[in-house]
Amino acid sequence: MKYLCLAYYHPEKFAAMAAADVQALVSQCPAKDAELKKTGQLVVSASLGGPEAAFALRPRSGKTQVTDGPYAEAKELVGGFFIIEAADRDEAVRVASLHPAATLGEAVGWGIEIHPIGFFEMTPGQ
Template identity: 60%
Template sequence: MKYLGLAYFTPEKFDAMAPDDIKELVSQCPPLDEKMRATGKVLISASLGNLENWRTLRSRGGKTRVTDGPYTESKEVVGGLFIIEADSSDEALRIASMHPAATLGEEGGWAVELIPMDFYLAQ
């Protein structure tokens, strides 16, 4: 089974942190990411681009409209994603718990959401 992990953060909390605290926090991420990938179960792992560059496409009145910004209004924003292939939900949870957003950054409002998914490859 494949699982989509969405790593969230709260921009207001993250922005309230001192620059040195952010630098220290972010410096802890690569070893945790590597530990998660070392399981051999992570198919994809990525950080998402700056929110200012996000675009949303919605159908309105039969036409596709493009707007700036994240797709929904929320206090938390998706900052990264990963896909795990695991034999059970317990295994997926164990692996997802290694992600930096699940282990660090309480001050920045970090969290991980883990979602079972059907997976199809485009032909």
């Protein structure tokens, strides 16, 4: 089964960090990412642009309305996502726990939300 893992962060806490502290935190990520990739269970991984680059689509009066910003207002924002393959919930937790947001960045609100995927299809050419 595949699982969508959403990596969250708290933008205000992240912005309040000193540049050296940010660098110290993010410099630990490549080794954690490599550990996750080594499992062979990582399907895809990506970071997302900040909320200032996001836009949302909503149906309004029978038409699609485009608005700037994320779909929902929240203290924590999704900063990235990854999809893993795991046999069950316990294995999904074990594999997702290798991601940096599961073990680092407590001070900036890093965390991961895991959703089982009921249907998954890759677009040809990807």
